[in-house]
Amino acid sequence: MPKTPAPLYEQIRQLIVAALAAGEWRPGDMLPSEAALAQRFGASPGTVRRALDELTAENLVERRQGSGTFVSTHSAPRQQFRFLRLVADDGEQGFTRELLGCRRMRATAAIAHALGLRAAEPVIEVRRLLHRRGRPVVLDELWLPERHFEGLSADVLAQHPGTLYALFETRFGVHMVRAEEKLRAVAAAPEVAALLRVGEGEPLLCVERLAYTYGDRPVEFRRGFYYTSSDHYSNELN
Incomplete structure (x- = not known):
């Protein structure tokens, strides 16, 4: 037919x-x-x-x-935190960012599968903390196909005052248009607990995100650990 x-x-x-x-x-x-x-x-x-x-x-x-x-642009004020759903209970806005590292690595099997890459294809790993009220509330770990983000480095990240997605579209021409997320409750592993300044085994919200650009091409795989004692994950359902 x-x-x-x-x-x-x-x-x-x-x-x-x-x-x-x-x-x-x-x-x-x-x-x-x-x-x-x-x-x-x-x-x-x-x-x-x-x-x-x-x-x-x-x-x-x-x-x-x-x-x-x-x-649409992630540089616009109303779009800057479109994909970040962690909201302060007291209404406080924004975060300060602390870069932990930016390095080139070979994609693990899980990262390659998520991003549709060949096994061990080069990716760029970025790790950072988001702080609010003078304490870390999010540990972000993200992986990007190097072929789309060649030249991304710790210096480039440090010099950019805006959000990561604004940097990606202005410097690398990669515009994130949608994302899929999976949420689960996890116990803080030792390294994560130390970075977020919580007790080992304390409950955290783990958010895995796969972000897409035009044509439904996955270009970012991200894992975030959220400390939610004074914040909550907010999503509007229509």
Whole structure:
């Protein structure tokens, strides 16, 4: 049985995503008007508007009243902590960051499988602590395919004042568009306990994240250990 073609708005959505992946419009850039896109794709403005509605729902683009439609960027204040769901019970915002290390290594079997890499392909490992209220609350360990992040080093990380995802898109052209997470409760292992300044065996929240760029390509595997005595994991379900 022949495959039913996707609706026109979905075809246009896919074409716009392909243009974003190709770098035609960079994070923070303004897209052409709906009329211009309609002319480009041979469709009505209403069909283009629906495609943009889908992209807005996916956080790939952002509509700004009276200004137009822009490619989402992790440099924007409202996007900076989009994937970090640890919220302070007292409402305190933000973290200070402490880099523990950045090194090149061969991917373990688990990392290679998660990122779709060949066995032992080079990856870059970054380890850091996030502090709030003068104490560490998150131990982050993340692994990135070296072929997408060549030149990433401790010096590069130290010189960047913003979030990691903002650095990835501005310096390496890798824009994280979505992520999948797995959460489980774990007992603090000795090294983790020492870094987070908690007792060995104390309960922590372990969050494993696989982040994707355009085209559903996995480009970051991350494991975070969260100390939640004064913070909680928050997620809005629709």
